[in-house]
Amino acid sequence: MRTILNVIWLVFAGFWLAVGYVVAGIICCILIITIPFGIASFRIAAYALWPFGRTVIRDPQAGIMSTVGNVIWFIFAGLWLAIGHVLTSIPLFVSIIGIPLGVANLKMVPISLLPLGARIVDADDPYAIPR
Template sequence: MRLIGNIIWFLLGGFIMGLIWWGFGIIAFCTIVGIPWGRSCFVIGQFSFFPFGKQTISRKELLGKSDIGTGTLGLIGNIIWILVAGIWLAIGHILSAVACALTIIGIPFAIQHIKLAVVSLAPVGQTVVSNEVADATRRSRADQELSKMRS
């Protein structure tokens, strides 16, 4: 089912939005200062090509430790990102979601566009993993929190 969803997604708009992400990534890399944003653009752009079966997750949540993109600098980077490119990518995904939601068959695609719109507002510090890895990470973190509460 994921394969079919990804193929339909790719043909009916995922390809365009992925290219737009990569376009912003190329622009960011050209500025040199924008390399962290460019890296995020390429990761999320790849995700935008084939999103079914994958999720974005904070690297801090995944790895259990902070890095430069998940701390204060990442927050500042995401604020700058929203003002420069994030809002435009979010608008593109929201418009695509509305177009997809006009048909019953398009509703799952609209949901994916909404998820990508949220990610487009704060991509720095995020990574893409399979649904299974994201679920296992969240389960593990929940188990750790529950153990802390019980002791």
């Protein structure tokens, strides 16, 4: 079922969402000082391509610099990206077929809000998710 949902997601939303994050990542990497944000954008782009069966966890080893980076990201990009994900999930929830896609769009809110210090792992990996 995950594969079917991922293919539907990829066709209708994931590809263009990933392209947007890749373009943002390239711009961030060109600006040198924002390379950590570019790497985070590439990580989010990979997650946007294939979100079903994967989840986001916070890395307990992340230090103070990821917190500072997340504050900067939140101010300049994170809040707007999160609002965009919420707003684009609303039309998906209107149709019954789009409900899983709306849920996937809402799953992207935490990582688009605070991407630094987060890891994307397989939901089936029992060792990746802290309990």
